[in-house]
Amino acid sequence: MNKKEVFKLAKGFRGRAKNCIRIARERVEKALQYSYRDRRNKKRDMRSLWIERINAGTRVHGVNYGNFMHGLVKENIQLNRKVLSELSMHEPYSFKALVDVSRTAFPGNKNMTSAPKKEGLAILV
Amino acid sequence: MFRMEECPDQKPKIYDRSSKIITDFFCFEREADFFVFSEATNHSSTSSNLQMSQRGVWQLQKLIVSYCNWGGSSRGVRAFMESQLSSFKETNPQLEVVTELNRGQHPYLKGLYKNKNEQVVSVMNMTPEDVMLCATRLRNSLGRKVVKLKTRHVTKHPSVQGTWTTNIQI
Numbered sequence: 705m706n707k708k709e710v711f712k713l714a715k716g717f718r719g720r721a722k723n724c725i726r727i728a729r730e731r732v733e734k735a736l737q738y739s740y741r742d743r744r745n746k747k748r749d750m751r752s753l754w755i756e757r758i759n760a761g762t763r764v765h766g767v768n769y770g771n772f773m774h775g776l777v778k779e780n781i782q783l784n785r786k787v788l789s790e791l792s793m794h795e796p797y798s799f800k801a802l803v804d805v806s807r808t809a810f811p812g813n814k815n816m817t818s819a820p821k822k823e824g825l826a827i828l829v
Numbered sequence: 830m831f832r833m834e835e836c837p838d839q840k841p842k843i844y845d846r847s848s849k850i851i852t853d854f855f856c857f858e859r860e861a862d863f864f865v866f867s868e869a870t871n872h873s874s875t876s877s878n879l880q881m882s883q884r885g886v887w888q889l890q891k892l893i894v895s896y897c898n899w900g901g902s903s904r905g906v907r908a909f910m911e912s913q914l915s916s917f918k919e920t921n922p923q924l925e926v927v928t929e930l931n932r933g934q935h936p937y938l939k940g941l942y943k944n945k946n947e948q949v950v951s952v953m954n955m956t957p958e959d960v961m962l963c964a965t966r967l968r969n970s971l972g973r974k975v976v977k978l979k980t981r982h983v984t985k986h987p988s989v990q991g992t993w994t995t996n997i998q999i
Contacts, residue, residue, distance in 0.1 A: 795988065797990050
């Protein structure tokens with residue numbers, strides 16, 4: 705009955721790995737190993753995704769991620785990166801307020817050059 | 830992140846700094862579903878949709894108890910029908926309970942919900958207590974499909990201030 709379980713786990717695999725037991729057993733073992741590893745990696749990946757998003761959100765307002773977080777720490781705002789990324793996506797005005805708070809606490813960025821302004825037909829691109 | 834119901838007397842304080850208290854930092858929307866709130870707190874990432882009524886309205890409209898009067902797999906259901914079904918009917922006056930004779934087939938409980946969804950549960954070879962449990966579960970649940978949630982936050986309105994686009998000027 706182990707074969708049945710193996711095939712159940714091998715659904716959606718490519719080629720013979722879903723039909724032939726010897727190959728399926730190997731691939732399923734590997735898949736389980738990957739899932740073990742990736743349960744830990746997922747947490748890392750999500751955090752880096754949040755940081756990317758926060759960075760993008762703050763650079764719109766001329767502050768980079770590092771200085772922004774430092775300013776928040778100084779003001780003892782304990783919002784985590786997950787929440788901050790959600791704010792930067794869905795609540796732009798609240799996020800701007802946060803960026804302003806951080807900037808008053810720690811005015812790190814003197815010259816942040818934003819992307820060059822698009823003129824004419826380039827706006828459509 | 831899930832949206833909480835707005836408690837008028839308890840505005841969430843994000844941080845408290847001697848004279849400055851910033852409220853309304855998050856614009857909490859009145860989330861429609863009590864179900865969603867409790868779903869988020871109950872961490873039902875597995876497929877257990879055991880919730881009560883929605884906003885005080887029971888979601889199960891009709892319960893069909895289908896049994897066989899000859900078969901051995903229906904023994905439990907028949908015992909349930911004799912002993913506990915009437916009390917179940919009395920405790921749930923809003924529910925329309927129907928018994929259906931289906932000879933030669935295994936017994937099942939079929940629940941019809943307000944969202945026009947039907948949930949069929951086989952009660953083959955179950956004791957009357959187990960059948961009672963099944964019936965109670967059907968009565969408690971919303972008619973949602975039993976599916977694992979993809980995200981922890983289930984919301985129709987993810988943004989209050991408007992999701993960011995390249996066009997907005999702040």
